Amino acid sequence: xxxxxxxxxxxxxxxxxxxxxCNHSTISGTDYIHWYRQLPSQGPEYVxxxxxxxxxxxxxxxxxAEDRKSSTLILHRATLRDAAVYYCILRDVGxxxxxxxxxxxxxxxxxx
Amino acid sequence: DAGITQSPRHKVTETxxxxxxxxxxxxxxxxxxxxxxxxxxxxxxxxYSYGVKDTDKGEVSDGYSVSRSKxxxxxxxxxxxxxxxxxxxxxxxSGGPRGTTAQYFGPGTRLLVL
Numbered sequence: 318x319x320x321x322x323x324x325x326x327x328x329x330x331x332x333x334x335x336x337x338x339c340n341h342s343t344i345s346g347t348d349y350i351h352w353y354r355q356l357p358s359q360g361p362e363y364v365x366x367x368x369x370x371x372x373x374x375x376x377x378x379x380x381x382a383e384d385r386k387s388s389t390l391i392l393h394r395a396t397l398r399d400a401a402v403y404y405c406i407l408r409d410v411g412x413x414x415x416x417x418x419x420x421x422x423x424x425x426x427x428x429x
Numbered sequence: 430d431a432g433i434t435q436s437p438r439h440k441v442t443e444t445x446x447x448x449x450x451x452x453x454x455x456x457x458x459x460x461x462x463x464x465x466x467x468x469x470x471x472x473x474x475x476x477y478s479y480g481v482k483d484t485d486k487g488e489v490s491d492g493y494s495v496s497r498s499k500x501x502x503x504x505x506x507x508x509x510x511x512x513x514x515x516x517x518x519x520x521x522x523s524g525g526p527r528g529t530t531a532q533y534f535g536p537g538t539r540l541l542v543l
Contacts, residue, residue, distance in 0.1 A: 325431040347529030360519045360534035361472070370526075408528035415460055415526025416487060 321405045327392040329395045337390040337423055339405030344385050347410040352390045353380065353417070361404070361419075364390065368410075372420045400427045432456055433535040435520050441541045448507040450538050452520030454500075460523040461503040462532070463487075463495065465516040472519065478503055479526070510542045 322340040331346065351366040361396040365372055365379045367388075372379040378391040392399055404422040408415070432455030442448050452461060460479055464472040474487030476495040484495050492514060494506045507514055520535040 342492060347528070351528075351531070353532075360537050361532075362523075363531040363533055366528075366531060369494070375503075410528040413526055414477065414485070414487075415523060415530075415532075416462055416464075416474040417521075417532055421471065 321407060321420060322422065323347070323403070323405055323423045325421065326426065328426045328428065329399075331397060333392050333401055335392040335399070335402050335425065335427075337392075337393045337405075337425065338387065338392045339389070340387045341405070341407055342386045344407060345409070348407040349410060350379065350381060350385075350388050351406045351408050352377070353404045353406065353419075354399075355404070355422075356398070361417075362401075364403075369410075371392075395425075395427045397427050397429060400425055402428050432458060433520060433522055433533060435518075435535040435538050437538060438536065439539045441543065442510050443543050444511055445509050447483075448510050448540065448542075450505045450518055450520075450540070451534060452503045452505070454503075454522045456522055456533070458522040458524050459467040459500075460526060461497065463493075463503065463505045463521070464519045464521065465489065465514075466519060466537075467516050475505065475518075507540075510540075512542050514540065515542045516540060 352364040353359045367379045380389045393399045401420040462477040478484045478497040483490040518538045521532045523532045524530045
């Protein structure tokens with residue numbers, strides 16, 4: 318599986334936008350970019366995924382570089398509840414097993 | 430929220446005791462997964478199921494067995510619990526294995542083996 322690289326930690330102020338970067342320089346043409354987050358003492362939570370075009374949902378936006386070697390998860394207005402570890406994960410469109418391979422992720426702290 | 434429950438949520442047991450964890454879903458998803466999460470290792474796949482009675486091993490399957498007799502239930506059994514199996518166990522479900530589908534996780538079971 319192609320590898321992703323994320324910063325270990327980031328800080329944000331409440332009610333400000335947050336841009337969480339992810340590098341995936343070895344991504345293949347059939348890899349989807351997925352983002353999950355894990356709040357303290359909870360299970361991972363699906364956030365968003367995309368292939369080539371930017372994607373928006375009620376939780377966040379996903380901006381994908383034109384060459385697909387990097388992507389950015391955008392939280393438009395951070396709240397204290399957004400403090401979590403965010404994982405960027407690649408999943409092949411033709412996967413057979415389908416399990417997620419979690420790296421260390423980015424720990425996001427949100428200051429009031 | 431996806432309808433996934435895990436039971437028990439917390440369990441303390443002794444070494445050598447059999448333990449069964451249950452994952453129950455109301456989403457009728459075909460794929461179900463068991464992961465464990467330990468400090469320094471992230472989430473690792475134990476076993477997964479791609480249909481009723483269809484299961485396969487994951488990365489860390491030694492010491493664990495699974496069963497799926499109904500679409501909605503996926504059981505994880507530790508035949509003889511060891512202290513190294515102290516962990517947080519997460520169940521996940523998905524409509525399929527492909528990159529087009531998301532996975533949804535349960536709340537987890539904290540297991541302590543003394």
